[in-house]
Amino acid sequence: MTKRIGLFGFGVVGQGYYQIAKKQKEQWIPDTIVVKNKFKRRPSDIKFSYNPQEVFDKNPDYVLELISNTEEAYQYVTEALKRGITVISANKKLLSAHLPELIQLQRVFGGKLLYEAAAAAGIPVITNLETHFEEDNIVALEGVLNGSSNYILSRIFNNGLSFSDALRLAQQKGFAEDDPKFDINGSDVASKLNILCLHAFGKFIGEAHIPTFGIQHLGEEEIALAKSLGLKIKLIAKAEKDYRGISAFIIPTLVAEYNPFHGVENEYNAVKITSEHLQEQFYQGKGAGSLPTGAAVYGDLIKAKNGFGYNYSKVNFDKPLEEKLLNLGVRVLIKSKSESQIESVLFSPELNQHIDGYHFAVGKVKPKNFNRLNESGEVSIIALPDDLSADQISEGLNCAQNAEEMV
């Protein structure tokens, strides 16, 4: 039987979906496609609408919400769920902001909401958390979750580009937004980690509460240090759970060759899940792009048709969904022009070095300080592998400096 599908949005993701649906059985072609900008050129063989209500007037079986705006997406998605319609969304900002309410609407009105494309795009991480890991106890989840940041870091480390040149290239390639702020300051990653935490641990943290430090303050000195140590820097989202509670944060991290994230390059995303029974699993795939995201949306639709929905199996619905994060110190290399600024956040110091007008220190920083440091713009922090000693870092810093002076 042909299903009625209403589609909101015909951008990167919407077009990817459409291209895939067109190749398959006819029933998955949307009968209404709503877009926003009346002055945009559109393919002449597809009918578009500018009236959101038209989707609902046609009593759709499924609604696909693939738009860039959050408030309007909230209107469309809640409206659909209140009608008991199954919704597929790729909108991490929307989901991250409203998941508790959206879960509640599914439970009350019986419509399902699937959103595999919203976190790590093509990688089926949410589905696997909900099925394969359903009865397993997840103790850690780590990820490279922003394709643009990762692309920039790849160009810096593999092609020797400067940060600003790498960013420009990412924009040219369409990996970064016109305003790439949310990509490189970690905010996009925080949305995704917030969604994943709910499926991994059954708790809603709220992205504003996830300590976040982006890649935009990475300086040449840290990059040179990483290279001189034979390491790379990746923007890592990390969440851990133990008997005390959950810790989660986002921070540029030095990774060694043995770390599976070391090989995650360009616009790829990756997720590592550590659990009691399955132990350690690692998934890697395209984190952005028209076809991979369109395929994830298409996959959600097929899963929904087959009766699949998220059970939110880790959630205990008799308890509050919200949970506060622990605030355990993270071992970092910190760089600043101001020693007192470092002293105000660093504890358990292991190293203190002064090079070329910068103070470098190794020690621990509480994640609660990350956002403030991120916004101040005067400090750079990088998380360190446990087995990298302060002495090695000191040597690396000297070595990187000498290399620079030789140039």
Added chain:
Amino acid sequence: MTKRIGLFGFGVVGQGYYQIAKKQKEQWIPDTIVVKNKFKRRPSDIKFSYNPQEVFDKNPDYVLELISNTEEAYQYVTEALKRGITVISANKKLLSAHLPELIQLQRVFGGKLLYEAAAAAGIPVITNLETHFEEDNIVALEGVLNGSSNYILSRIFNNGLSFSDALRLAQQKGFAEDDPKFDINGSDVASKLNILCLHAFGKFIGEAHIPTFGIQHLGEEEIALAKSLGLKIKLIAKAEKDYRGISAFIIPTLVAEYNPFHGVENEYNAVKITSEHLQEQFYQGKGAGSLPTGAAVYGDLIKAKNGFGYNYSKVNFDKPLEEKLLNLGVRVLIKSKSESQIESVLFSPELNQHIDGYHFAVGKVKPKNFNRLNESGEVSIIALPDDLSADQISEGLNCAQNAEEMV
């Protein structure tokens, strides 16, 4: 409602399952556990049976087939499926031998058969092929699918052990069978690749038809060569599909650092899937062991309870399931004492070198010759990365030889 579960086998996998089930809701504890050897010591708090019929007398909702024997497993599994019972199996040998019939029994009698643990153990590759990739066109599937072989190669490359010492260690650690023949000659991998090909391409190849070369003939020279080139050797299962048909084979392969299999160490397995829409995905996880395999079995049970079954979505049931493989040449380094033996299989030659009583050559070999060469025991072949030139190999061989002479 409590479900009745009959369990066959209480070895590595059965005990892993039991340990996990005991921690969860009570309904998944088997009410009958059938084992074989009446003289084995067993835990005193669990009741065992030696009569397979007892499982069926109790009218189980689910049957778990986790035994080591293939013929008896065939009896149990077909009996259960003929009664319309849902069966979970980890038995790659059984599945690889009888999948066409077992699919037919599911279709006729309505019972489901799930077997995630049978290929790549803890990695949910079959489920993802059946769901996430359901409507995507898979063009290639590659894997490291045998934990023991991979453990041996890790010990050789990372700890400098000899082949025989590494094998002994794998046996001590319980990763290799007492008779490790099927691990190291590639036969276990062939079973798994045969199963995965059915889910990836919808075709049954038959493991006897999959050209297979194991790691048991890898000599010191090839290992030294790989090291001198900064590469590793992994036992890779590879299947590809294009307009002409399917190619598939298993062969030790030189892998460079940029290859995601380079970082797959010890008892880990990994699978890389290339498809039209999702493009390239890579999954890594534990390929053996009590808890990871037990968790995969447990996960199958939960999925079955939630209504999930394999749709065999790539299979066209109006056509024969069986398909013959293409026999396209594979570029290899071949080593033998006999030059004429090399000449009898090699074409498109690129290199011919004589070192220390061995002939080394680079060129192409038809996969149909793999099994014969594997069994002859006088030849070693390794597949080569496309970007590794014959000149580099020649240099590497000289360099490796010089290093040896220096010792």
